[in-house]
Amino acid sequence: MSLASRLYQLQSSELQLRDQRRRLQETIDRLNHNEELAATERELESAEGRLKTAEKRQRELEWEVNDLSAKIRDLNDRLYGGSVRNPKELLSLEQDVQSIKKHLAGKEELLLEAMALSESIEAEVASLREQAGKLRGAWDEERGGLERLRETLETEVGRLAGVRLALRQELGPDASQRYDQVVRSKGVAVVKVEQGRCKGCNLTVPAGLWQRARAGEMVECGSCGRFIYVE
Structure with a gap:
């Protein structure tokens, strides 16, 4: 996973x-x-x-x-x-x-x-x-x-x-800590990317970022700062 x-x-x-x-x-x-x-x-x-x-x-x-x-x-x-x-x-x-x-x-x-x-x-x-x-x-x-x-x-x-x-x-502790920080500041830490748009802020995510997210990396949206997830 x-x-x-x-x-x-x-x-x-x-x-x-x-x-x-x-x-x-x-x-x-x-x-x-x-x-x-x-x-x-x-x-x-x-x-x-x-x-x-x-x-x-x-x-x-x-x-x-x-x-x-x-x-x-x-x-x-x-x-x-x-x-x-x-x-x-x-x-x-x-x-x-x-x-x-x-x-x-x-x-x-x-x-x-x-x-x-x-x-x-x-x-x-x-x-x-x-x-x-x-x-x-x-x-x-x-x-x-x-x-x-x-x-x-x-x-x-x-x-x-x-x-x-x-x-x-x-x-692990580092990723968990980063996740908790975003939860405290944003409420929702992880959002999906659908049709190239971040569901957290509804802005377009650069192809390079969502491709990295699709590959499974821990990537933040450049606009809202939430972690993006691509199914």
């Missing part, structure tokens, strides 16, 4: 290696974090917290309503039970009953609102739990495929890394 061919194969293997490493990292990131599921679980946690607060408020209002209802019953027992005969005291009891009833009506209205809120949040929680369950099921299936893909990509990355190492050893 000529020097130019090794350079072109080295570049090809490194580009493939970079692409496969990117895919591997994306796969690992996906395995480590499912954003859609995580977002749904955060929403569910928030809704469950709001439901807990709403239910607590509902219970407090229920206790207050029960307490006020009990007070009204006690006052009515005194008012109509015959144990109190003093007109002033009876009037006072009647006023107390009306005052507590008014207070009770306000609490009952608040209780109805609290119950409606609890029911609304309960429906939201139920919907989110169902959604999260479906996402977990789908994620369990997807994760198996991702694990297999990760194993495949890890194998391919290892293979390409071995190919790259072997090619660099064949090229």
Whole structure:
């Protein structure tokens, strides 16, 4: 294999290696974090917290309503039970009953609102739990495929890394260093010559240069400084 061919194969293997490493990292990131599921679980946690607060408020209002209802019953027992005969005291009891009833009506209205809120949040929680369950099921299936893909990509990355190492050893340190310098400055170090033009800069390559490249020499384009390769 000529020097130019090794350079072109080295570049090809490194580009493939970079692409496969990117895919591997994306796969690992996906395995480590499912954003859609995580977002749904955060929403569910928030809704469950709001439901807990709403239910607590509902219970407090229920206790207050029960307490006020009990007070009204006690006052009515005194008012109509015959144990109190003093007109002033009876009037006072009647006023107390009306005052507590008014207070009770306000609490009952608040209780109805609290119950409606609890029911609304309960429906939201139920919907989110169902959604999260479906996402977990789908994620369990997807994760198996991702694990297999990760194993495949890890194998391919290892293979390409071995190919790259072997090619660099064949090229030797001087040629590898020159190649790396062009990669750092140009991004792409090796370009083809097609119909007499460098594919890196699209300018005509002197016949003498591309003939040397065809012969397998390590030749740079006189215009863009990249190594040229002729199949």
